[in-house]
Amino acid sequence: MKLQKTAASAAVILALAATAACGGKEGSAGDEQGGKTDEKALPTYKVAKDVKVDSSVLKAAQKRGKIVIGAKADQPYLGFQDQSTKKYSGFDIEIAKMIAADLGFSEKQIKFETVDSGAREQAVRKGDVDLMIGTYTINPERKKQVDFAGPYYHAGAALLVRKDEKKITGPETVKGKKVCSIVGSTPLQEIKKPKYGGKVTELAKYSDCVKQLVDGQVDAVTTDDAILKGYAADNPKKLKVVGKPFTDEPYGVGMKKGDNALQKAVADALVAHQENGDYKKAYDATLGKSGSKFQEPPALEEK
Numbered sequence: 001m002k003l004q005k006t007a008a009s010a011a012v013i014l015a016l017a018a019t020a021a022c023g024g025k026e027g028s029a030g031d032e033q034g035g036k037t038d039e040k041a042l043p044t045y046k047v048a049k050d051v052k053v054d055s056s057v058l059k060a061a062q063k064r065g066k067i068v069i070g071a072k073a074d075q076p077y078l079g080f081q082d083q084s085t086k087k088y089s090g091f092d093i094e095i096a097k098m099i100a101a102d103l104g105f106s107e108k109q110i111k112f113e114t115v116d117s118g119a120r121e122q123a124v125r126k127g128d129v130d131l132m133i134g135t136y137t138i139n140p141e142r143k144k145q146v147d148f149a150g151p152y153y154h155a156g157a158a159l160l161v162r163k164d165e166k167k168i169t170g171p172e173t174v175k176g177k178k179v180c181s182i183v184g185s186t187p188l189q190e191i192k193k194p195k196y197g198g199k200v201t202e203l204a205k206y207s208d209c210v211k212q213l214v215d216g217q218v219d220a221v222t223t224d225d226a227i228l229k230g231y232a233a234d235n236p237k238k239l240k241v242v243g244k245p246f247t248d249e250p251y252g253v254g255m256k257k258g259d260n261a262l263q264k265a266v267a268d269a270l271v272a273h274q275e276n277g278d279y280k281k282a283y284d285a286t287l288g289k290s291g292s293k294f295q296e297p298p299a300l301e302e303k
Contacts, residue, residue: 035076035230037089041285043278045101055262057255058103061130067105069096070115070129070254074207077230077287079134081114088112092251094282095152095270096133099253102269116204118184121145124254131266132254135224137186138301147259149266150252151298152279156245157187158225160232162213163240168220170243174198177219180209187223190247206231214238224249226287233290250298267300 051058061067071088072079078090093112100110115123120136123129124146135155138148159179161168168174171190175197181188183202192200201218203209209221210231221228225245232239253266273279274297283294 035080035090035234035286036289037077038285038289041281042094043098043281045098045107045273045278047101047106048104051102051104051265053103053261053265055259055265057127057130057259058262058265060127062104066109066111067100067103068111068113068128068130069100070120070123070132070134071096071112072134073114074205075135075227075230076234077290078227081112089286091153091283091286092133092135094286095253096131098273098278098282099131099133099266099269102272103265116184117182118204120184120254124256127256130255135227135249135251136254137224137249138252139186142254145257146254147257147263148252148254148301149263149270150300151250152253152270152300153226153251154295154298155224155226155249155251157190157222157247157249158228158245159242160210160213160221160228160239161219161242162216163236163238165219165240165242168242171196171222171246174220178217179220179222180212180218181222182206182209185223186249187247191222210239226292229292230290252301270300 071092073081073088075090079088079092080090081088096110096112097107113129115129115132115134120132120134121142124132138151159168159171159174168177174191177198178201179191179198180201180203181191183204188200188202191198201212206223206227209218212218213221225241228241232241255262255266279297280294288294
C-alpha cells in the first residue's frame with residue numbers, strides 16, 4: 001500500500017517566555033502566551049459524513065463518539081495548552097483538526113491528551129491515544145513500534161542559547177558546556193555523541209530546559225529548530241537560536257502498528273488539506289506568526 005506523495009511542509013515554531021516558574025506542568029512555563037495564534041485567520045474544516053474505514057482504532061473512536069489525539073502542551077505555535085482555559089493551539093493542533101474532520105470528527109469531538117516525548121510509543125501501543133501528533137519525528141527505531149503517516153514537516157536539531165552567549169555557535173562548540181535536551185527526543189541522542197563533548201542534562205519537558213537556560217543552570221538547549229525558534233520568538237531579549245540544523249527531523253502522525261487502512265486515511269487527509277489550501281492557512285496563522293517563512297511540504301513516504 002502506498003501513502004500518497006505530495007508536498008507537505010510547515011515551519012514550526014514554539015515559544016514560552018520561561019521567566020516564571022514551571023511548576024512541573026507541561027505547558028506552564030514562561031508567560032503563558034504560547035505564541036499568539038491568529039484565530040480569525042484559521043481555516044474551518046468540513047466534517048466528513050458516514051466515514052467507513054476498515055480500522056479497529058477508528059471504529060472504536062466512532063463508537064465512543066470522540067477521537068483521542070496525543071499532543072504536546074509546551075510548544076507555542078506548535079502544540080501549546082493555555083493553563084487558564086485548557087485550550088490547545090498551534091500548527092500540530094490544526095493538523096489534528098483537519099485529519100479528524102476527514103475522519104468524521106468535529107473539533108468538539110477531539111479529546112487532546114498531553115503526552116511527553118518519552119511516552120509516545122507506549123501511549124500509541126496501549127491505545128491511550130488513537131493518533132499522536134506532536135513534533136513526532138519519523139525514524140527507523142520508532143517504526144518498529146508504531147506506524148506513521150507523513151512527513152508533513154521537516155525540522156532539524158539546533159541550539160538555543162542566552163542572548164549574550166558568544167562562544168556557542170553550533171554543536172561543534174559545546175565541548176565542556178552544559179546542554180539540556182528532552183528525554184525521548186532524537187536531538188538528545190545526537191548531542192550525547194562523544195564527538196560533541198557536551199555535558200548533557202536530560203529533562204522531561206521543553207519548558208524545564210528553557211527555564212534552566214534562562215536561570216543560568218545550563219549553557220544551551222538542543223531540540224528541533226522549529227521548537228527553539230518559538231522560544232526565541234517569545235523571549236527575544238534573552239534567547240536566540242544559533243547554528244544550522246545538524247539533524248533531520250521529519251514530523252509524522254503516529255498510530256497503531258499494522259492499521260494500514262487508518263494510515264492511508266490519515267495520509268489522504270494530509271494530501272487533501274495541503275491541496276485545498278488549509279495547510280498553508282493553518283501554518284500562516286500559527287507557525288508563521290513566529291516569523292518563520294512558509295516552506296513547501298515534503299513528499300509523503302511510501303509504504
